[in-house]
Amino acid sequence: MPENPSPSGPDSSPAEEAESRPGWLRRRADAATHRLALARDTVARHPPPGPFRPGFWRSPIRGPWLTSVFGLILLFGITTLFVTGLLSYAAYNPRLGAVNDLTPDHGILGFYLFTWPTRPYWLYRLTQGVHVTLGIALVPVLLAKLWSVMPRLFVWPPARTVAQALERLSLLLLVGGVIFEFVTGIFNIQLWYVFPGSFYRLHFYGAWVFIGAFVVHVGLKTPRMLASLRSRRLRTELRTGTSHTLAEPADPDGLVAAEPAAATVSRRGAVALVGAGSLALLAVTAGQSIGGVWRPTALLAPRGQNPGSGPNGFQINKTAAFVGVTPELVGPAWRLTLSGGPATMTLTRDDLLGLATATHALPIACVEGWSTDDQEWTGIPLRDLAALAGAPDAGSVLVQSVQPAGPFAAAILARNQIRDPRSLLALRVNGADLSLDHGYPARVIVPAAPGVLNTKWVGRLTFRT
Amino acid sequence: MRRLRHWYGAGPLNLLALAACFALAGYAATRLLTYEPARVIVWFIGAAVVHDLVLFPLYSTADTAVQAAASHPRDNPKAEPARPGINYVRFPAFVSAVLFLVWFPLILQRPDTYKATTALDPARFMPHWLLITAGLFAASALAYAVVHTHRRRSQTLRRRRRHGRTRVHLRRSGGES
Numbered sequence: 001m002p003e004n005p006s007p008s009g010p011d012s013s014p015a016e017e018a019e020s021r022p023g024w025l026r027r028r029a030d031a032a033t034h035r036l037a038l039a040r041d042t043v044a045r046h047p048p049p050g051p052f053r054p055g056f057w058r059s060p061i062r063g064p065w066l067t068s069v070f071g072l073i074l075l076f077g078i079t080t081l082f083v084t085g086l087l088s089y090a091a092y093n094p095r096l097g098a099v100n101d102l103t104p105d106h107g108i109l110g111f112y113l114f115t116w117p118t119r120p121y122w123l124y125r126l127t128q129g130v131h132v133t134l135g136i137a138l139v140p141v142l143l144a145k146l147w148s149v150m151p152r153l154f155v156w157p158p159a160r161t162v163a164q165a166l167e168r169l170s171l172l173l174l175v176g177g178v179i180f181e182f183v184t185g186i187f188n189i190q191l192w193y194v195f196p197g198s199f200y201r202l203h204f205y206g207a208w209v210f211i212g213a214f215v216v217h218v219g220l221k222t223p224r225m226l227a228s229l230r231s232r233r234l235r236t237e238l239r240t241g242t243s244h245t246l247a248e249p250a251d252p253d254g255l256v257a258a259e260p261a262a263a264t265v266s267r268r269g270a271v272a273l274v275g276a277g278s279l280a281l282l283a284v285t286a287g288q289s290i291g292g293v294w295r296p297t298a299l300l301a302p303r304g305q306n307p308g309s310g311p312n313g314f315q316i317n318k319t320a321a322f323v324g325v326t327p328e329l330v331g332p333a334w335r336l337t338l339s340g341g342p343a344t345m346t347l348t349r350d351d352l353l354g355l356a357t358a359t360h361a362l363p364i365a366c367v368e369g370w371s372t373d374d375q376e377w378t379g380i381p382l383r384d385l386a387a388l389a390g391a392p393d394a395g396s397v398l399v400q401s402v403q404p405a406g407p408f409a410a411a412i413l414a415r416n417q418i419r420d421p422r423s424l425l426a427l428r429v430n431g432a433d434l435s436l437d438h439g440y441p442a443r444v445i446v447p448a449a450p451g452v453l454n455t456k457w458v459g460r461l462t463f464r465t
Numbered sequence: 466m467r468r469l470r471h472w473y474g475a476g477p478l479n480l481l482a483l484a485a486c487f488a489l490a491g492y493a494a495t496r497l498l499t500y501e502p503a504r505v506i507v508w509f510i511g512a513a514v515v516h517d518l519v520l521f522p523l524y525s526t527a528d529t530a531v532q533a534a535a536s537h538p539r540d541n542p543k544a545e546p547a548r549p550g551i552n553y554v555r556f557p558a559f560v561s562a563v564l565f566l567v568w569f570p571l572i573l574q575r576p577d578t579y580k581a582t583t584a585l586d587p588a589r590f591m592p593h594w595l596l597i598t599a600g601l602f603a604a605s606a607l608a609y610a611v612v613h614t615h616r617r618r619s620q621t622l623r624r625r626r627r628h629g630r631t632r633v634h635l636r637r638s639g640g641e642s
Contacts, residue, residue, distance in 0.1 A: 161474020179512035192570040196504035208493035212486035299593040300568040307584040
C-alpha cells in the first residue's frame, strides 16, 4: 500500500507556508491532494488483467535465490565482457589515425586508451576469444535471469515514487542494452550485417549506454543478492529434488509466486538446465578459438572448418575475390613502395626475397573471436624495412593494401609494433608462398594485433616519425 | 533531506547514481544515434520488446503446452502434474532451442556473403544442428528408458516381495489352523 501523504504532516505543509494561505484555499488544496491519493490508491488496487495480476505467475522456483544465482554469474560474466571489449577497442590503436578508428567521435569514452602491446603474442587471441565465447555461453544465463524477474516487468502500478520511475527507466537501458549488445555481437560474428550501420559504432557506444545502468543496478541490488544467496544453503538446494521443492517465503520484490503451482522442476534442475545450455554453446563454439584438433568440434560456429589443407589451409578472414583483389593487381607488375624516408623506394617481390628474412610462429586472431593456430611466417622484419626506407626511428607506419578501398584496406601500426622483431612483412607461410587469399605477394603479420591490422596484399608502407 | 526522501521516494545517493547513469547513457547515445537514429532506437528498444513480448510468451506457452500434454488428465484427473516425464523433454528441447537462438543466421543461411567471405561451406550448419538435436533427444530418451526400467523393475520386485511375504504368511497361518 502506498503511503498516503498526510496533509497535516510536517513534510507536506511547513508551518510558514500554511500561515501565508487563507484557510479556504488550504482546505481546497488538502481536498485535492486527498482525491489524488484516493485515485492513485484505486488504480493501484485494480491492476489490468493477465500478467499484471500476482496470481498470473505460478512457478514455485521463481524467487530471490534463483535470481541471485543467475545475477551473480552475470555480474562476473558481463564485467569480463565489458573489460575484454574495452581491451579489443584499445587493441586497434584508434589514436594512431582515422584508418584505425571507426569511432572518431568517442570523446572521453576513449579515456583509458593505451598503446596495445605485442607480447604475449597470443594476447588478442586470448582476450577476444574469451569475449566472444563467454558472451555466447552466457546467453542461457541471461535468458534465465530475465525469466526469473519477468513478473517485475508487469508490476502494478508501474511506479509508486519518482525513484521507482527513474529506476524503471534505467532498467530499459539495462535490459534493452544487454540484449542489443548480445544481438549485435552474435549477428556480427555470423557476418549477418542486418543491423543499422557500422557494427563497431553500435557495439561500442551501445556498451557505454548499457554500462551505467549495469553499475547502478549492481550497486542497488548487490546487498539483496548477497542476502538472498545466504538465505538458502547451496548444498541443501543441490540435494533437493522436485518433489520437495517449495516456493520461497514472500519477498518484497514480488518475485515469489502468490499462488505457486506444484513444482515440475527443482531449483537444482533449473540451474542444471541453464548450465547444460551454456555448456552446449561452449562445446559447439570454443573450437574455433582453440584451434588444432578442437576446431571441428565447433559444429555451429562460423570458423569450425578449415578452408583447405596444406601450408595455406588455415582460416581466411576475407577472400581476395570478396574484397576485389584480382590476380592482375598482384601479378608481375606488383611493386612494394617504401616511403617516409629521404627517398621513396620501390621493390619487386624478388628484391624482397633477396633481403634477410626471419621466420616466426604467430596466430591470426579476429575480432569475431575465431583464431588460427600459430603459423610459421617468413618475411622481412618491419624494423628492417623502416631502416631500408631511411626511417629507422619511425613512430608509426601506414600500411596500404592494393585492395580497392574498404574498411581496413589500410592500417597504421604503432612504434612498438614496428620495433618488435617478430613483426614481419611476410612473403611465405609454413614453407610455401602465400596464397592469394592469404595476401600474396606480401602481407603484414604483427604479434598480438587484431587480425584486420595484419594487412594483406600490401602495396605501400609509409613510415612516419 | 526528509523532504527529498518524501518527494523522491529514495535517498540522495539513489538520485545521484541514477543521474550519473542517465548522463553517461546520454553522452554515449548521442554518438550511438549519429547515423540512422530511428533504426538504432528501434533495434535498442525492439531488442527488449521482442524478448519480453514475443520470445518469453512463446517459450512459456510451449512449456505449458508440453506440460499439459504430458499430464494425462483423461487417465487420471486427480494425478499430480507429470513430474517424471516432462524434464526429459525440457532438457533436449531447451538446449536445442538455445543453440538455434544463437546460431540461427548460419543455420538458416541468412548471411549471403558467408561463402564468398570465408571460402567455407555454408550448408553444413543445418545438418549439424539437426544431428545435435537428434542426439540430445535420443540421449534423453535413453536416460528416461534406463531410469524408468530400473524404477519399474525395483517396483515390481518390491511388489513381488510384498506379495511373496503375504503368501508365506497365509500359508503359515493356514498350516497352523
